[in-house]
Amino acid sequence: MxxxxxxxxxxxxxxxxxxxxxxxxxxxxxxxxxxxxxxxxxxxxxxxxxxxxxxxxxxxxxxxxxxxxxxxxxxxxxxxxxxxxxxxxxxxxxxxxxxxxxxxxxxxxxxxxxxxxxxxxxxxxxxxxxxxxxxxxxxxxxxxxxxxxxxxxxxxDTEQRKKLHIAAVFANNFTNQMYKIAKDICEEHYFSFDILKPLIQETANKLLTLSPEKSQTGPAKRSDEKVIENHLQQLSKNQKEIYKLLTKSIIDTHK
Amino acid sequence: MxxxxxxxxxxxxxxxxxxxxxxxxxxxxxxxxxxxxxxxxxxxxxxxxxxxxxxxxxxxxxxxxxxxxxxxxxxxxxxxxxxxxxxxxxxxxxxxxxxxxxxxxxxxxxxxxxxxxxxxxxxxxxxxxxxxxxxxxxxxxxxxxxxxxxxxxxxxDTEQRKKLHIAAVFANNFTNQMYKIAKDICEEHYFSFDILKPLIQETANKLLTLSPEKSQTGPAKRSDEKVIENHLQQLSKNQKEIYKLLTKSIIDTHK
Missing domain, CATH: 3.40.50.720 (NAD(P)-binding Rossmann-like Domain)
Known part of the structure; x- marks a missing residue:
């Protein structure tokens, strides 16, 4: 009415x-x-x-x-x-x-x-x-x-919305923390975080046409142990822990 | 010449x-x-x-x-x-x-x-x-x-470029894996990953005007133990491990 x-x-x-x-x-x-x-x-x-x-x-x-x-x-x-x-x-x-x-x-x-x-x-x-x-x-x-x-x-419904909220934590808060760590690495080594911004935009844009599985690239996707080991040696303790766990997660997804 | x-x-x-x-x-x-x-x-x-x-x-x-x-x-x-x-x-x-x-x-x-x-x-x-x-x-x-x-x-130089490559792994590969986990959560609970795409675009866009620290929001940023605990109870073993570590990383950044 x-x-x-x-x-x-x-x-x-x-x-x-x-x-x-x-x-x-x-x-x-x-x-x-x-x-x-x-x-x-x-x-x-x-x-x-x-x-x-x-x-x-x-x-x-x-x-x-x-x-x-x-x-x-x-x-x-x-x-x-x-x-x-x-x-x-x-x-x-x-x-x-x-x-x-x-x-x-x-x-x-x-x-x-x-x-x-x-x-x-x-x-x-x-x-x-x-x-x-x-x-x-x-x-x-x-x-x-x-x-x-x-x-x-x-x-x-409520149950789905609660899961959506958790998914949003991954898609937004955790993604944003990945940007933060990338920015830290740039600044620790005296070059501008700006270099990474086009890559970050493209990573998000790809999602409009490709699934995250399909658009994945990089050493973890290729299970490239040599590069992974080399990267780990260059990271701080906290960065290393995150690098290890997320690399494992990507390897598990693509094995 | x-x-x-x-x-x-x-x-x-x-x-x-x-x-x-x-x-x-x-x-x-x-x-x-x-x-x-x-x-x-x-x-x-x-x-x-x-x-x-x-x-x-x-x-x-x-x-x-x-x-x-x-x-x-x-x-x-x-x-x-x-x-x-x-x-x-x-x-x-x-x-x-x-x-x-x-x-x-x-x-x-x-x-x-x-x-x-x-x-x-x-x-x-x-x-x-x-x-x-x-x-x-x-x-x-x-x-x-x-x-x-x-x-x-x-x-x-070579040293900076190697660090840039690592930073790119965080900004691209690991970010993309966050999308993948978010997608898994949507699909496990029968709603479309499409709901999250505008949020993902905005997360990347925000970076053009705000630092990742400034644009951070969510339960980890607020150290909201109640919500964090509640989310952890709803996740699978692997998802939980990642949620815990990245939440700790955000809390450390913002404490």
Whole structure:
């Protein structure tokens, strides 16, 4: 019924995810962004000044969707304060089950899978959104909200979302740490990390047309013991440990 | 002196690096690509038909630069067959010293730092070339050749190049293995690896404006023991070992 109208949303939070969701809501003509709740004034300069900000739960207005974008461990306690019965309350965490929410209203999850930094611009249309609802009749609403924001929406359940979050740790956090170690090696030997940036871009780009198995190259892929041994001798203790384990992992994949 | 003329090059090899170097040479008006030596006919369809191919060392013509693009371990023995004294002989390996070359002519290294697959198109202009010469008067020639092919040329010595090669293993091979593990986790739980691709692209893109330290996020960065413990319980033995070690590495970086 309400789907032919604008979706009324309220955002609860002030962190990186809230900053980027707010930007996407403000720009969208089919979303009526009626309030943002922030406990403090943190990050206030990253939010559009036209959004009404409230600091008390009692000031919340009726809305179709309430999005909680706060620290994972705070979601449960925070949601207990939401005593109303109408609308749909969702959290935005990759790692928490739907039942982490302890509110009276219907529950859901709305997880935008991206690495958000406040300063970095993102194109929300390209950010996959994994969503889930407890009640079937909320599904259409949350799917509509997801599709208004992004071209890539996925209805996956809590268990799958938890695995997705772990996969994202490998694809993002651990990948980023590989960059960090590569940068350390460049700097320890007085040449610029910039030399590696085209290779890093190409490594990510290849994935759009080839699987990671198919695009793998290098000494571990070839089981080239001589080069591997030679590399190990040149590394620090911590670097060596990582080099060994990941080389073994590549060899196991390709044997 | 010869620098106002075209540079005469001969390519020796038939592998991925040779395929892409050949494409770049053929396109370049300032490069006179006079011969390619290939022991066998392998990959012959990946090379432009207009390039004269020879199979015997004795048929090599005089040239300014002879580029050896063959397996690392074959370079030394192969180069012993090059008995001529004129011109500059270079290998294209990231991991071998200049003195791996055992020829009579002057020596150098010409290392294009990229992950080459035969099927994948590359823009050679964006591929960093690390080069090195034994004789100072060859430097201008090899730098000129590098600059004809690429906008990013780096004069680095053998020791630095070896470290660069190791850094590239982290930035490319190990990163790619992170993608592979992420893909495994998706497939084990029946959702598409495609969900992670925008995150992977953004992880690489962020690097163009932020250092890997600055762009790091996630449970290890926050030392979030609860999430880390929860993730570990959901992983297979091999995945768990990698998760633990890389989490420790991120915590050490950010403590």
């Amino acid at each position: 309400y789907l032919s109208f604008m979706i009324k949303v309220i955002l609860l939070g002030s962190g990186n995810v809230a900053v980027h969701l707010a930007k996407a809501f403000v720009k969208n003509k089919n979303i009526d962004f009626i309030q943002r709740f922030g406990r403090s004034n943190s990050n206030v300069n990253f939010f559009d000044k036209t959004i009404p900000v409230i600091h008390k739960i009692s000031e919340l207005k009726p809305a179709d969707v309430y999005l909680i974008a706060i620290f994972d461990d705070a979601i449960s306690d925070f949601s207990k304060q939401l005593k109303f019965n109408q609308g749909l309350v969702v959290h935005t965490s990759g790692n928490k089950s739907l039942n982490t929410l302890q509110c009276n209203a219907n529950k859901g999850v709305f997880y935008p899978l991206q690495t958000f930094s406040k300063e970095q611009k993102v194109d929300f249309k390209k950010i996959p959104i994994a969503f889930e609802t407890e009640q079937e009749n909320d599904f259409i609403l949350l799917e509509k909200l997801a599709k208004l924001l992004s071209n890539e929406t996925y209805n996956i | 010869y620098l106002s003329f075209m540079i005469k090059v001969i390519l020796l090899g038939s592998g991925n690096v040779a395929v892409h170097l050949a494409k770049a040479f053929v396109k370049n008006k300032n490069i006179d690509f006079i011969q390619r030596f290939g022991r066998s006919n392998s990959n012959v369809n990946f090379f432009d038909k207009t390039i004269p191919v020879i199979h015997k060392i004795s048929e090599l013509k005089p040239a300014d630069v002879y580029l050896i693009a063959i397996f690392d371990d074959a370079i030394s023995d192969f180069s012993k067959q090059l008995k001529f004294n004129q011109g500059l002989v270079v290998h294209t390996s990231g991991n071998k010293s200049l003195n791996t070359l055992q020829c009579n002519a002057n020596k150098g290294v010409f290392y294009p730092l990229q992950t080459f697959s035969k099927e994948q198109k590359v823009d050679f202009k964006k591929i960093p070339i690390a080069f090195e010469t034994e004789q100072e008067n060859d430097f201008i020639l090899l730098e000129k050749l590098a600059k004809l092919l690429s906008n990013e040329t780096y004069n680095i």
